[in-house]
Amino acid sequence: MSEITRRDLLASGLAVSATSLLSRSAFARSAALLGDDMPQGSAAAVPAIAPREQLLFDFGWKFTLGDGWHPSKDLNFGYGQSDFAKTGEFKFAKAGFDDSKWRTLNLPHDWAVELPFVHDDSGEGDSSLLSHGYKPLGRRYPEASVGWYRREFDIPASDLGRRIWVEFDGAMRDVIIFANGCFIGRNDNGYAPFRFDLTDFLNYGAKNYIVLRVDASFGDGWFYEGAGIYRHVWLTKTDPVHLGNWDSTVRTTVSGDSATLALAAVVQNEGKEAANAKVSWKIVDSKGATVATAEAPAHPIPVGGSTTYTASAKLVKPALWSVDEPNLYSALVTVEVDGKVRDAERVTFGVRTAVFDPDKGFFLNGKPLKIQGTCNHQDHAGVGAALPDRLQWFRLAVLREMGCNAVRTSHNMPTPEWVDACDRMGMLMMCETRQMSSNPEGLQQLELMVKRYRNSPSIIIWSIGNEENQLQGPMAEQGAKIGASMVQRCHELDPTRVVSAAVNADNEKGLSTALDIIGFNYHQQFPDGFHKKYPKRPIYGSETSSAISTRGEYATDPLRNTVNSYDGVVPWGETPEGWWKFYGEREWTAGGFAWTGFDYRGEPTPYGWPSINSQFGILDMCGFPKDYYYYYKAWWRKERSVHVFPHWNWPGREGNEIPVWVYSNLDEVELFLNGKSLGSQRVPHLGHVQWKVRYEPGTIEARGAKDGKVVLTDKRETTGPAVSLRLSVDRTEINADGEDVAVVKVEGLDGDGRLVPIAKNSVEFKVSGAGALIGVGNGDPNCQESDKGAKRSLFNGFAQVIVQSTKQPGEIRIEAVKEGEDNPDLKPAGIVITTKQAPLRPAVPVV
Numbered sequence: 088m089s090e091i092t093r094r095d096l097l098a099s100g101l102a103v104s105a106t107s108l109l110s111r112s113a114f115a116r117s118a119a120l121l122g123d124d125m126p127q128g129s130a131a132a133v134p135a136i137a138p139r140e141q142l143l144f145d146f147g148w149k150f151t152l153g154d155g156w157h158p159s160k161d162l163n164f165g166y167g168q169s170d171f172a173k174t175g176e177f178k179f180a181k182a183g184f185d186d187s188k189w190r191t192l193n194l195p196h197d198w199a200v201e202l203p204f205v206h207d208d209s210g211e212g213d214s215s216l217l218s219h220g221y222k223p224l225g226r227r228y229p230e231a232s233v234g235w236y237r238r239e240f241d242i243p244a245s246d247l248g249r250r251i252w253v254e255f256d257g258a259m260r261d262v263i264i265f266a267n268g269c270f271i272g273r274n275d276n277g278y279a280p281f282r283f284d285l286t287d288f289l290n291y292g293a294k295n296y297i298v299l300r301v302d303a304s305f306g307d308g309w310f311y312e313g314a315g316i317y318r319h320v321w322l323t324k325t326d327p328v329h330l331g332n333w334d335s336t337v338r339t340t341v342s343g344d345s346a347t348l349a350l351a352a353v354v355q356n357e358g359k360e361a362a363n364a365k366v367s368w369k370i371v372d373s374k375g376a377t378v379a380t381a382e383a384p385a386h387p388i389p390v391g392g393s394t395t396y397t398a399s400a401k402l403v404k405p406a407l408w409s410v411d412e413p414n415l416y417s418a419l420v421t422v423e424v425d426g427k428v429r430d431a432e433r434v435t436f437g438v439r440t441a442v443f444d445p446d447k448g449f450f451l452n453g454k455p456l457k458i459q460g461t462c463n464h465q466d467h468a469g470v471g472a473a474l475p476d477r478l479q480w481f482r483l484a485v486l487r488e489m490g491c492n493a494v495r496t497s498h499n500m501p502t503p504e505w506v507d508a509c510d511r512m513g514m515l516m517m518c519e520t521r522q523m524s525s526n527p528e529g530l531q532q533l534e535l536m537v538k539r540y541r542n543s544p545s546i547i548i549w550s551i552g553n554e555e556n557q558l559q560g561p562m563a564e565q566g567a568k569i570g571a572s573m574v575q576r577c578h579e580l581d582p583t584r585v586v587s588a589a590v591n592a593d594n595e596k597g598l599s600t601a602l603d604i605i606g607f608n609y610h611q612q613f614p615d616g617f618h619k620k621y622p623k624r625p626i627y628g629s630e631t632s633s634a635i636s637t638r639g640e641y642a643t644d645p646l647r648n649t650v651n652s653y654d655g656v657v658p659w660g661e662t663p664e665g666w667w668k669f670y671g672e673r674e675w676t677a678g679g680f681a682w683t684g685f686d687y688r689g690e691p692t693p694y695g696w697p698s699i700n701s702q703f704g705i706l707d708m709c710g711f712p713k714d715y716y717y718y719y720k721a722w723w724r725k726e727r728s729v730h731v732f733p734h735w736n737w738p739g740r741e742g743n744e745i746p747v748w749v750y751s752n753l754d755e756v757e758l759f760l761n762g763k764s765l766g767s768q769r770v771p772h773l774g775h776v777q778w779k780v781r782y783e784p785g786t787i788e789a790r791g792a793k794d795g796k797v798v799l800t801d802k803r804e805t806t807g808p809a810v811s812l813r814l815s816v817d818r819t820e821i822n823a824d825g826e827d828v829a830v831v832k833v834e835g836l837d838g839d840g841r842l843v844p845i846a847k848n849s850v851e852f853k854v855s856g857a858g859a860l861i862g863v864g865n866g867d868p869n870c871q872e873s874d875k876g877a878k879r880s881l882f883n884g885f886a887q888v889i890v891q892s893t894k895q896p897g898e899i900r901i902e903a904v905k906e907g908e909d910n911p912d913l914k915p916a917g918i919v920i921t922t923k924q925a926p927l928r929p930a931v932p933v934v
């Protein structure tokens with residue numbers, strides 16, 4: 088293996104020793120996944136096509152904290168009764184308002200991750216602190232729960248006559264929005280996108296002002312949700328005759344070696360006269376070649392009216408979308424009136440079939456495929472809920488390397504770039520809405536989700552919710568009705584996909600009666616009986632496992648809030664082996680989703696304070712693998728693997744018995760301590776092997792054999808203390824677009840250059856040049872150091888630094904030095920990341 092591949096692999100955080108490196112071909116695939124098939128390198132593609140403009144509205148906002156209780160601390164907002172009384176009088180969103188003391192920042196932004204940790208021993212209302220991982224959000228923390236965003240922007244005179252929307256992919260949470268002194272609207276949930284038509288309120292050929300008050304006093308979930316405009320914002324400009332928002336659909340039916348495409352689009356006429364509009368479609372493959380065209384004839388649309396257009400097209404021998412080959416097509420949808428193009432957009436889709444069979448499980452393109460899934464929340468170390476697009480790819484690539492082929496967006500509508508990355512990377516999705524209800528808000532959230540993502544080939548299941556115990560129990564009758572209304576709405580908007588829910592019950596009543604396929608959360612006592620009783624209903628594990636472990640820790644110690652990495656699990660959960668043996672071995676299940684891929688802030692199970700995040704992750708908050716990761720890798724990937732643990736640094740434990748486990752998919756493993764065999768064991772299918780070993784310093788080595796021959800080894804060596812640092816990075820060259828990020832791995836090494844798996848040294852980072860540090864982490868669930876500071880302790884050998892480019896090409900220099908006086912001497916390390924000129928996404932200029 089060449090130096091570069093080894094370095095890159097180490098940088099990806101996935102390799103522990105040279106002997107456990109992936110095969111060359113597997114790595115070739117992972118390199119592609121970690122990198123460069125992402126459109127424009129760092130950011131997801133924008134679907135707009137001229138004359139439509141979709142401008143990124145992320146850069147150059149002003150921000151200040153307000154107050155959720157007293158108007159005097161909240162810019163005097165709400166002092167009187169008149170804030171909403173007169174259109175045009177809201178002074179914060181007008182010229183002349185002084186925001187010079189507000190901070191300047193770029194979106195996406197999560198102010199919760201910037202707040203200090205707070206603990207309240209009174210117990211009163213502690214649950215909101217717990218949920219947020221001890222970040223002080225909620226009614227009890229008014230001074231930290233409201234944020235104001237303000238942005239000045241120009242609208243050219245030439246825009247007069249166009250329709251102009253401001254579009255938010257999501258903000259946490261209750262938003263009130265004003266523009267040019269006028270109240271524009273509200274949005275009251277944290278995950279669904281929202282948009283407002285600003286056309287009537289804008290100053291053309293002049294300055295404009297937009298202001299948002301974002302109030303995170305109330306939450307949507309029971310986990311860390313962040314606070315603020317944590318997803319992208321867009322300013323979209325169209326002709327008055329334009330395509331309906333997320334109304335364009337491409338539905339594919341595969342038959343033999345061709346596919347029929349049912350094409351549909353809606354055109355709205357917001358102009359001043361009737362329009363005789365026609366719609367055409369050009370289907371292009373991933374290389375840009377046109378493979379089909381279609382047209383729907385011109386049709387008059389009255390002023391204020393809209394018309395649905397349909398057509399069909401055929402693809403011969405389409406390149407199917409699959410987890411191994413995520414082939415995508417685009418439909419370029421164009422609206423023309425009297426020979427002039429008035430609007431156009433790109434709809435990305437894939438051709439594939441997805442079928443759930445009650446006897447044989449899930450089939451993708453006619454081939455059986457077990458869902459090897461993980462549930463995930465959406466925050467990451469250092470940045471909270473405000474992930475740069477590239478980080479979505481980074482996280483998916485890490486899951487993918489483990490053999491995970493599906494993600495569930497628990498428990499909310501996902502960030503668009505997560506879905507986009509799944510489409511492009513070949514990751515299946517169960518896409519979940521937040522509010523399970525057929526009330527207007529619940530249905531609206533559901534509709535937005537289905538409309539927004541129904542062309543995405545990665546999505547195979549719509550989920551209408553999670554663990555609604557009332558709707559399964561005391562309110563089962565209402566549950567059945569609410570469920571039926573929601574399922575029906577999904578089917579109307581998207582007849583091509585099954586609808587399900589994550590149900591923590593026996594699934595025999597309530598909303599379960601309405602579901603197309605049955606998801607069990609935990610409760611492995613139920614599926615067998617259910618399958619016998621309802622043999623026609625497909626079954627999968629909608630949420631399983633909830634195994635817990637602390638990366639690099641091997642004892643469960645309530646005094647240190649650690650959980651051992653062998654078999655930690657909550658009472659309602661299962662170890663990885665416990666749930667995968669169940670779902671993996673039953674042909675009739677479609678597989679399932681483990682709780683969770685990554686640790687997440689909040690819900691700091693199994694301990695409370697000072698733990699600030701959950702320990703459910705197979706990976707920690709930074710994406711560094713825990714030992715469980717290698718169980719999945721052994722049984723979810725075909726490539727051979729051997730992973731031995733724990734580490735072999737146990738000073739003072741000489742002569743004591745230490746459990747040594749090996750995860751492997753080979754036939755047999757022989758264990759050696761300092762070259763002496765401790766015996767060989769056959770690896771049970773979907774299991775592991777283990778020994779008790781009297782500790783002596785040196786080397787513990789596992790040799791894995793296939794057909795009687797040793798084919799792979801893995802070892803842990805007793806190291807000295809950390810004396811130097813090493814920095815490595817996921818990519819050494821990133822785009823100078825103000826969005827791209829590099830993820831830097833920091834390691835503590837001993838005198839022989841070996842990772843010290845117990846190193847906890849404190850490290851300071853100096854970042855200079857064409858980028859900035861946007862977050863740090865180390866994966867320690869009990870670490871309360873700042874995510875935003877320029878220092879971090881290593882946690883069991885590792886820390887992570889995330890740096891983001893500016894728009895100026897150049898170099899980002901990162902230096903890591905020891906921090907603090909009592910820290911033993913550490914040789915510093917440095918790394919340079921090149922930022923290269925790259926196309927900038929069209930954006931609203933900063934004024």
Ligand code: GAL
Pocket residue numbers: 498553554591608630633657682690
């Ligand atoms: C489930 C729930 C998840 C998480 C998990 C922890 O019941 O759906 O959100 O709380 O428990 O085990």
